[in-house]
Amino acid sequence: MAGTLLAPPSGTPLQRLVQMAMERGYTAxxxxxxVADMGRLAQEALGCQAELLCGGLGSPNRDRVLQHLVAGHPLLIPYDEDFNHEPCQRKGHKAHWAVSTGVLLGVQGVPSPGYAEDPELSGLFHPMPGMPCQPPSLPEEDLPGAVYLLCKQGKSWHCQLWDYDQVRDSNMQxxxxxxxxxxxxREYVVPAGGVRAGLCGQALLLRPRDPSH
Incomplete structure (x- = not known):
C-alpha cells in the first residue's frame, strides 16, 4: 500500500514482497x-528511503512524524489490532502493521492562504494542490483529540481516522x-530480543529516493 504512494501507479505485487522477504530470511x-527488516525490504523492493524511528511516536519524535505526513509521505506502524482494525493494547498478541498516509489536525484558527474549505464539511480545510501554503501549526502534545492519523490495515476495505495517542500507546506496548x-x-521469524526488540516503540518513515517526487 505504501509502494503505490512511493512509486505510482505500478506499486509492487504483494506476492513479490513476500517472496523477497522469505528469500532474505525476514519471514517464514x-x-x-x-521494523528494521521491514525497512530493509522497503528500500530494496520499493527503491525508497526508509528511516527507522525508535523511542515511540510521542516526544521527541511526534513533530517529525507529523511533519513527515504533512509532506505527503507514508508511515508504517506496528500496533495491536482490535476486532474493528483500530489500535488496542494486547501486549503484542494482536500485532499487525498499518500504513498512515495523512493526518487530521485540530487547529485554533482558519489556516493561512493556500488552504480551501471542504465543500461538504464546514470547518475542514485542505491544502490546495500547486499552491504554496504555510505548514499548519501542530497542536500541543497534551491536547486530547487534536490529532488523528489516516490509516489503513491490510485486512480492512476502508481507511480510518485513528486518534494519535491511541496509536502511540498501542505501538509502545x-x-x-x-x-x-x-x-x-508453525515456524515464525522472530528477532533476537523477541517482539519487544523488533517492534516496540518503532515505526518506519518512508520517502521517495528522488527528492523531486
Missing part, C-alpha cells in the same frame, strides 16, 4: 516482527509473542 509465513501463535506448530 508472511509475518514481520522486525508491543512486548510479547502471541501464545496462540507459539502453540500453533
Amino acid at each position: 509465513q508472511g509475518e514481520m516482527f522486525s 508491543l512486548t510479547d509473542f502471541s501464545p496462540s501463535r507459539a502453540a500453533d506448530g
Whole structure:
C-alpha cells in the first residue's frame, strides 16, 4: 500500500514482497516482527528511503512524524489490532502493521492562504494542490483529540481516522509473542530480543529516493 504512494501507479505485487522477504530470511509465513527488516525490504523492493524511528511516536519524535505526513509521505506502524482494525493494547498478541498516509489536525484558527474549505464539511480545510501554503501549526502534545492519523490495515476495505495517542500507546506496548501463535506448530521469524526488540516503540518513515517526487 505504501509502494503505490512511493512509486505510482505500478506499486509492487504483494506476492513479490513476500517472496523477497522469505528469500532474505525476514519471514517464514508472511509475518514481520522486525521494523528494521521491514525497512530493509522497503528500500530494496520499493527503491525508497526508509528511516527507522525508535523511542515511540510521542516526544521527541511526534513533530517529525507529523511533519513527515504533512509532506505527503507514508508511515508504517506496528500496533495491536482490535476486532474493528483500530489500535488496542494486547501486549503484542494482536500485532499487525498499518500504513498512515495523512493526518487530521485540530487547529485554533482558519489556516493561512493556500488552504480551501471542504465543500461538504464546514470547518475542514485542505491544502490546495500547486499552491504554496504555510505548514499548519501542530497542536500541543497534551491536547486530547487534536490529532488523528489516516490509516489503513491490510485486512480492512476502508481507511480510518485513528486518534494519535491511541496509536502511540498501542505501538509502545508491543512486548510479547502471541501464545496462540507459539502453540500453533508453525515456524515464525522472530528477532533476537523477541517482539519487544523488533517492534516496540518503532515505526518506519518512508520517502521517495528522488527528492523531486
